[in-house]
Amino acid sequence: MNDPIALFDLTGEVAIVTGSTRGLGRAIAEGFARAGASVVITSRKQDRCDAVAAEIGETTGNSVLPLACHVGDWEAVPAFVDEVANAYGRIDVLVNNAGINPTLQKRVFSVNVEGALRMSQCVAPVMRDGGGGSIVNVGSMEGYASTPISVAYGASKAALRHLTVSMANEWAPWGVRVNILSPGPFATDMITSFEEQQPGTMAMLAEGPAQKRVAGVSEIVGPALYLASRASSFVTGDDITVSGGMRK
Secondary structure (H helix, E strand, C coil): CCCCHHHCCCCCCCCEEEEECCHHHHHHHHHHHHHEEEEECCCCHHHHHHHHHHHHHHCCCCCCEECCCCCCCCHHHHHHHHHHHHHHHCCEEEEEEECCCCCCHHHHHHCCCHHHHHHHHHHHHHHHHHHCCCEEEEECCCCCCCCCCHHHHHHHHHHHHHHHHHHHHHHHHEEEEEEEECCCCCCCHHHHHHHCCCCHHHHHHCCCCCCCCECCCHHHHHHHHHCCCCCCCCCCCCCCCCCCCCCC
């Protein structure tokens, strides 16, 4: 029987976390680095990637590569993946966390769905050649029942959930697992900005989960690490909700 703690060890593995300069992505990136992984910090702005990578590198002592990439730019993704593969020689984990929630539906889908698809399509062959890997898409409980102010966002996350299952089935022969995490309300920058614009938003969101609270961003790390690691070796095409007991 495997050592249960060792099942979550990412030592020697390389993980890309998109949208990792703040919020859930940053928490996941630091969590993976603490678990032993070399982590690629990426978002649209290089200076922000540099700052966060320096902070996580100093805190964890692990290799952290800052490399900007706008996942909504279809043509930019292949060169980004090539640079990561050239730097480390492998890619073991991809977390498609980058996401936006503006009012323009086309822009939402270009990042939340097409960005995750493009990044995964480019990374999966690298994982295959390295013996397999894990892709974790970050969805949302909004993908089950969106609110009137986030119709496009909710639709994009529903599409991402369907895409996750398709990718899991297609790439299973390559040893590449693909799963999705669907968070409920977390105290991210996006949520706190809503609170500033409309006081009472946090209290309203806290009514949704059975636990009657909004989660801290660090509470996403355990579920993400589970899906990224050998602890979930027989899990693919699955959707794990991290929502404090919200109903689908």
